[in-house]
Amino acid sequence: MYRLPLLILLGSALASAAIQEPVKTDAGQLTGVAGKNPEVRVYKGIPFAAPPVGDLRWKPPQPVAHWEGVRAADTFGSQCVQGGGARGAAPKGGAPKGGATGGRGGASGSEDCLYLNVWTAAQSASEKRPVLVWSHPGGYTSGSGSSPQFDGEALAKKGVIVVTHNYRLGVFGFFAHPELSKESEHHTSGNYGLMDLAETLRWVQKNIAAFGGDPRNVTIAGDSAGAALVAMMTGSPEGKGLFRRVISESGAWMGLGVSKMTTLAAAEQNGMRMAAAMGAKSLTELRAKPAAEIQAAGGGGGPVVDGWYIPEDFSKTFEAGKENEVDILVGSNKDEGTFFARPTTAVQFTMQAKTRYGDLADGYLKVYPAGSDEEAAQSSLASFRDALGFHQRKWAQLQEKRGKSKTYVYYFTHDPTPGAPNSRGATHGAEAPYVFQNPGRAMWTDLDKQLSDTISSYWVNFAATGDPNGKGLPKWPEYREKTSNRRMVLGDEVKVEPANDAEHLAWWESYYQKLLKQ
Numbered sequence: 001m002y003r004l005p006l007l008i009l010l011g012s013a014l015a016s017a018a019i020q021e022p023v024k025t026d027a028g029q030l031t032g033v034a035g036k037n038p039e040v041r042v043y044k045g046i047p048f049a050a051p052p053v054g055d056l057r058w059k060p061p062q063p064v065a066h067w068e069g070v071r072a073a074d075t076f077g078s079q080c081v082q083g084g085g086a087r088g089a090a091p092k093g094g095a096p097k098g099g100a101t102g103g104r105g106g107a108s109g110s111e112d113c114l115y116l117n118v119w120t121a122a123q124s125a126s127e128k129r130p131v132l133v134w135s136h137p138g139g140y141t142s143g144s145g146s147s148p149q150f151d152g153e154a155l156a157k158k159g160v161i162v163v164t165h166n167y168r169l170g171v172f173g174f175f176a177h178p179e180l181s182k183e184s185e186h187h188t189s190g191n192y193g194l195m196d197l198a199e200t201l202r203w204v205q206k207n208i209a210a211f212g213g214d215p216r217n218v219t220i221a222g223d224s225a226g227a228a229l230v231a232m233m234t235g236s237p238e239g240k241g242l243f244r245r246v247i248s249e250s251g252a253w254m255g256l257g258v259s260k261m262t263t264l265a266a267a268e269q270n271g272m273r274m275a276a277a278m279g280a281k282s283l284t285e286l287r288a289k290p291a292a293e294i295q296a297a298g299g300g301g302g303p304v305v306d307g308w309y310i311p312e313d314f315s316k317t318f319e320a321g322k323e324n325e326v327d328i329l330v331g332s333n334k335d336e337g338t339f340f341a342r343p344t345t346a347v348q349f350t351m352q353a354k355t356r357y358g359d360l361a362d363g364y365l366k367v368y369p370a371g372s373d374e375e376a377a378q379s380s381l382a383s384f385r386d387a388l389g390f391h392q393r394k395w396a397q398l399q400e401k402r403g404k405s406k407t408y409v410y411y412f413t414h415d416p417t418p419g420a421p422n423s424r425g426a427t428h429g430a431e432a433p434y435v436f437q438n439p440g441r442a443m444w445t446d447l448d449k450q451l452s453d454t455i456s457s458y459w460v461n462f463a464a465t466g467d468p469n470g471k472g473l474p475k476w477p478e479y480r481e482k483t484s485n486r487r488m489v490l491g492d493e494v495k496v497e498p499a500n501d502a503e504h505l506a507w508w509e510s511y512y513q514k515l516l517k518q
Contacts, residue, residue, distance in 0.1 A: 018039075019120060019124060023211060027047070028071055033074045035119065037157060039121050041120055042117070043118040045115045045117065046116050046117065046118065049061030050063060050065065058287070076115070078113050080109050080110070081111055082142045083109070084107030114167075114168075114196060114199075119155070121159070122212020125210050130464040135165070138224070141300075142169065145164030149440055150164050152164060161211055161212060161213040163208070165196070167229070168193045171274070171294055171299040172291075176304055186307070186308040188306040188307050193229070198233065201220070202242065217463075219245040223250060228252060231246070232309075245326055246329070247462065247463075248329070252330070257384070258512055258515070261305050318395065318398040325403075325404055329409075330407075333412040334385065334411065334413040336427065338424035338425055340384065344376050345376060350376075353368075364383075386504040389411075390504075390505055390509070390512070393505065396481075408476060412491065416433075431455070435452075436456070437452045454473060454474075454494055455490055474495060477496060486498050
């Protein structure tokens, strides 16, 4: 086994006692609970914004009310409203007080969900440990910061302070409407989930020092939709000064592929259609409806170019070098598409390619042939994998051009269930348990444990210093497009390899350039 860098060793070895309590935050005092390891203290369900209910539905996060006495941070807050969707049904009697929902087959969670959680092994507020803020995946429609798979204890033991958080989802987090834009001082609407991430980061700046963290050394990280959010925060002027580094796992500002971002006008049209379908004639009527009824109606398709948090399509922002100058560690997985695989035929695949790619379709079908149904199915998976991989690589290329940013690219190839009849390989999200050293119900082999130890150490080292390398770890070179076009393979063997998929990347580059001109 390797040794961690001295910085991390010291952070872990000295943590023989919990930080002194109560911990003082800007809203009041807190006490936490012991982790499974007594060296780690966990603070659950800390409110970082006022409950976005009633008149605060579809508004930027508002300040938390101060509480008297000491609050026991021993229970996770509710997850944000999710599930049900357009096919769900509102429970009889509507939603309980506070915007909570429930019912078999319907939505779950609550609008009162803006809570975060902290894992720390610091003994005092003076330690100034690096901070890692994690944004969960879930397609902007599901998930929470309290999910057991993102338990931060193992990472905290390695020397970082871990913060996980909730953000508004679906129609509550990404709903645009002309009336909402009219009432906004910024004349816009739609990105409330992204605003919740920014508010989490502002809370960290104000309060994390009390938990032994360094507000000047914050890394934001996420997977899938969470990765897209942290990429957008990198491009957003609202993210300036709130973090120094970014870890993006299988996602960036274009989502999980290569596309233009949704415009505010298009999102507002969708919002009006949803309101009309519900029979709501005004914003006041929409805000008066129970959460479960709103959730059942569907709507809210993700972040939009709102002119405020997202001033323009972020492809233009990054191309112009106007994003925040931060260090990044980004990558994707070998079998991304198996998570989303849908049956297709050669005819379907070909028609979809011609409809989507127009005059570039012939080139696409040359790279991703569909001479038979079986070949079309394989090309569908390869196309998804390569589009996401291209997106991550494009971010690395553009961030490198900022000059002072350190950039690292990885490629996760390990199959967590090799030989299993239902194995999906190194599918979308398969790397996350290895980052958190949390196998869940999986039966990990010694190889799994070693790989997880390696990956988590890379992530912790990067959060601490901007460099994933450390004593005993395979050397991970910085990404340099012209002189060192290499990525770190995180698989059965951890090694560096050149980017050898030039033909596929070249086609995606041609499509990306076409989108930039539209």
